[in-house]
Amino acid sequence: MSNVTIENLDIRLSGVSIISQLNLSVQSGEFLVLLGPSGCGKSTLLHSIAGLIDVSDGRLEIGGTDVTWADPKDRGIGMVFQSYALYPTMTVEKNLSFGPRIAGVAKAEIARRVERAASMLHLTELLGRKPAQLSGGQRQRVAIGRALVREAGVFLFDEPLSNLDAKLRSELRRELKQLHQQLGATMIYVTHDQVEAMTLATRIAVMKAGQIQQIDTPAAVYARPVNMFVAGFLGAPSMNFIEGRIECVNGAAHFVSPTLLLDVSSYPFANPPQNNLPSVLGVRPEHITLAPPGTDRAGHATVSLVEPMGANQVVWLDAQGVSLAVDADAQFVAPPDRKIAFAIAPAQVSLFDLQSQMRL
């Protein structure tokens, strides 16, 4: 177990700045997920922690030691890649023991570590096989095992589940979470899958264009996104955005738009808003409730599309040109083209400045 500290990190690849002035501190035993769209620099950041990409400037500490210029093998890390990267000519057993064998660990100790990793990951029967004789899920388990036997202080995962099918992915995701609970090791995990991020992370760092937009617990990032990018990236279907203005009516702040009027006086504004400030209201699909038309509600809309999900359904509304997704009960009957009323819980909305896209 080690902590990781990154200070003023700069990375440029063939003249293009990928990451600039990045600071990040990962606590010991934490499961940190780097989340972002492809090309946001999250993999580059992970590879630079691993020492596979040279940094241009800044400082990198693992477990209190400066490893900015250390060789990958000297950083006390284990890494798992998206494409498994197993050594094709070696058996599972040799794959697992390759690292310790190079490091000159005693034979008995290697056997003990391999044994332990294999039993943790249900690989004991597969030790004699070659990677080509394994399924995708088994291959990724071997890759995780290879990181385990290194008994590293920090585990790095580079989209490890992206090559697996949906069922295996959720299975292995659970196993990973269990593994983290068992080992209590520090893990840094790169993904573009927000479900993985939400389920696995102790903290999520949402990245865009080489910069960390927000770093917080999954619940906080989900409930109080700092800007519209983070708000839109997490959640499926993603957060609904409605453009409008903040108006003060009798001293109480209201969000006013052609679609709806909402009393937001209870909203915890960071700074008291100016009157008539152009802003965006963000509301998650599960925080909109539907009711028959005519009821005294925040707004009215027409049902445009229904997506049944089994446990629930996503009802798409057309509210005066604004498309809204609503997470509704599976029993709720909402035929397309039906007029419908909806309400929004003011306690759970997010408000953003239209200009800066930052949370108000």
Add this chain to the structure above:
Amino acid sequence: MSASAIKAPNRRSARPRFSPARLGVYALLVSAAVFFLLPLYVMVTTSLKPMDEIRLGQLFAFPLHPTFAPWIEAWSTACTGLECRGIQVGFWNSVKIAVPSTIASIFLGALNGYALSFWRVKWAAPLFGVLMFGAFVPYQVMMYPLVRTLATVGLFGTLPGIVLIHTVFGMPVMTLLFRNYYASVPVELFKAARIDGGGFWRIFLQLMLPMSLPIIAVAVIMQMTNIWNDFLLGLVFAGRENLPMTVQLNNVINTTTGERLYNVNMASTILTSLLPLTVYLISGRWFVRGIAAGAVKG
């Protein structure tokens, strides 16, 4: 196998097996095969005929009294100039030249390809460009400078000298071959090995070389046949003692005392071309597979 063979006529009844177009294709293929096999046929039959039969001048006739005497003579007593120890001397010389040259050029080519693909070497791209340029410069241009160079370092006309020459001339193509093969290996494999603590040589020897077997098979076939078939380099650089089989064959054929021994000449020629011929016949399938393995991204 047998079940499908029985069912096949029923399934294919819609498409006749011998349409006129098919017949045309077969006719073309058969005549092409005959055309290319005819010289081989003439060589084999002539080599098995005693000189009496050859004097009759019936080139395509089957030998009436087949004999292996010309083969034995070609192998062990035919004259290559002043010496009369047969073409076997050349055979062993060729083995001594081809085996180390093949191993050395493949090892170095693989090493180059590996370094160029995975390690970010400074000036790698221009270096590779120069190497490729070297592949297209005709031998003859470099011949004289090379003779002078080797003579200066005392390697001219020696076995190590000719091995060095073959290794150097094989490098560009071998490097290209292995570089392209390693380009299809996912770079994450290399990164994983780096994290596991592998250095330059360990990753090469324990990971990359064992993975390269298909392309090594291709390289062995290419180098073995190329070096075996070489005449010019062997003639110039090998020296009197190490003349390869091709040069000895030429000497056998050009050494005439009285009558031209066509049967011995034919036997010598077949013996000389036997190795490349066998290599191609046995390994043709691997050759195609290896080339394809390099072309398709894994």
